[in-house]
Amino acid sequence: MRLMLVANVGDGLCTAIRTTIGEIVQIDCGSTAGARNLSGPRSAFDGLCKIIDVLSTPRTIFLSHIHIDHYNGLIYADTKGSAHSFLPLNMKEVIFPGIPDFSRKREFLFALLTMNLRLLGDETGIAEYELVKLITRLNAGKRPQFGPVYQGDHVMVGGSYYTILWPPRMLAENEPAAKTVVQALKLFKRALQKDETTRKWYEYVRETNLDSDYLDRRKDKMPSDQDRGRLFPEFLPRKLPAIVDKANKALRKAANRLSLSFLEDSGDFLFMGDMESKEVKMVVDNALASNRRYFRIFVTPHHGTHWNKALLNLKCTYAISSCGRKHYRNLCFKYDRICLEHRATWECGDVICWIT
Numbered sequence: 001m002r003l004m005l006v007a008n009v010g011d012g013l014c015t016a017i018r019t020t021i022g023e024i025v026q027i028d029c030g031s032t033a034g035a036r037n038l039s040g041p042r043s044a045f046d047g048l049c050k051i052i053d054v055l056s057t058p059r060t061i062f063l064s065h066i067h068i069d070h071y072n073g074l075i076y077a078d079t080k081g082s083a084h085s086f087l088p089l090n091m092k093e094v095i096f097p098g099i100p101d102f103s104r105k106r107e108f109l110f111a112l113l114t115m116n117l118r119l120l121g122d123e124t125g126i127a128e129y130e131l132v133k134l135i136t137r138l139n140a141g142k143r144p145q146f147g148p149v150y151q152g153d154h155v156m157v158g159g160s161y162y163t164i165l166w167p168p169r170m171l172a173e174n175e176p177a178a179k180t181v182v183q184a185l186k187l188f189k190r191a192l193q194k195d196e197t198t199r200k201w202y203e204y205v206r207e208t209n210l211d212s213d214y215l216d217r218r219k220d221k222m223p224s225d226q227d228r229g230r231l232f233p234e235f236l237p238r239k240l241p242a243i244v245d246k247a248n249k250a251l252r253k254a255a256n257r258l259s260l261s262f263l264e265d266s267g268d269f270l271f272m273g274d275m276e277s278k279e280v281k282m283v284v285d286n287a288l289a290s291n292r293r294y295f296r297i298f299v300t301p302h303h304g305t306h307w308n309k310a311l312l313n314l315k316c317t318y319a320i321s322s323c324g325r326k327h328y329r330n331l332c333f334k335y336d337r338i339c340l341e342h343r344a345t346w347e348c349g350d351v352i353c354w355i356t
Contacts, residue, residue, distance in 0.1 A: 007047030023158025044073025098148025
């Protein structure tokens with residue numbers, strides 16, 4: 001019997017599906033609740049524990065995008081949960097959205113890598129590398145396969161087939177995502193001028209060609225592992241200068257526009273990550289072009305707070321919004337118009353759906 005569990009982790013997402021042959025596919029493992037203390041990562045970790053108890057240990061993880069609040073439950077497992085009975089994991093694959101080609105891709109990469117270092121102070125600034133190293137530690141030294149996906153890609157996971165709907169491989173200069181990147185880069189430039197620490201990290205990124213390492217992705221170029229059990233700086237209170245914080249939020253919004261969206265080819269499942277409204281329309285158009293209109297389960301974009309009227313062309317049995325108090329205040333109840341039942345974790349707690 002196929003089953004899906006969306007754990008109640010507050011303003012975040014930690015969900016999993018049992019595939020047709022019984023393998024468990026994880027989607028995100030993070031929460032922004034209590035971002036300045038351990039309550040968010042702990043909530044996501046507790047969600048992972050529920051998934052393992054109810055379903056089994058995940059073999060694959062899809063990530064909306066590689067922001068810390070989408071996988072900080074795994075960090076908690078690494079730093080605080082090492083005594084838990086489910087460790088080590090046996091995760092074999094990490095799937096995440098790639099950055100499309102466009103004229104300012106290199107600048108965007110410089111800004112993202114600089115901000116990662118500014119926030120995390122890790123050894124590379126390359127979140128994909130840090131994530132793979134993290135999962136390798138949780139896997140007792142066994143490194144998972146990893147790589148980006150783009151619109152039109154087809155992946156088979158645990159006997160189930162998935163079609164990637166977003167992000168695109170190429171980004172037109174007049175598309176909203178590209179324009180948002182340009183706006184974020186303007187703020188980032190101001191941050192460089194105003195904040196010496198950000199400027200030093202930016203110079204480091206350029207001098208060490210971190211963008212080349214990011215684009216290469218060869219396994220033999222991955223940085224050496226760090227000591228197990230370090231406490232990630234994300235768990236510690238910190239205050240960024242106002243302009244740096246503003247630039248960081250703008251870069252995050254740009255990344256949201258490139259968030260992962262995919263569907264299960266059987267029609268059982270549709271996922272839209274942290275997508276912005278205009279990209280939601282593009283994804284709906286892609287789904288309709290593939291003759292996909294009805295889904296049994298739809299995980300709503302950005303915790304149920306984002307909407308586009310193009311969604312009225314879709315129908316689903318369950319629309320599920322993974323949200324805490326903050327996002328529930330902005331929940332869009334228009335989803336009631338396209339589904340038989342709209343469930344929000346803030347109201348319902350953990351959501352379990354039988355698929356077939």
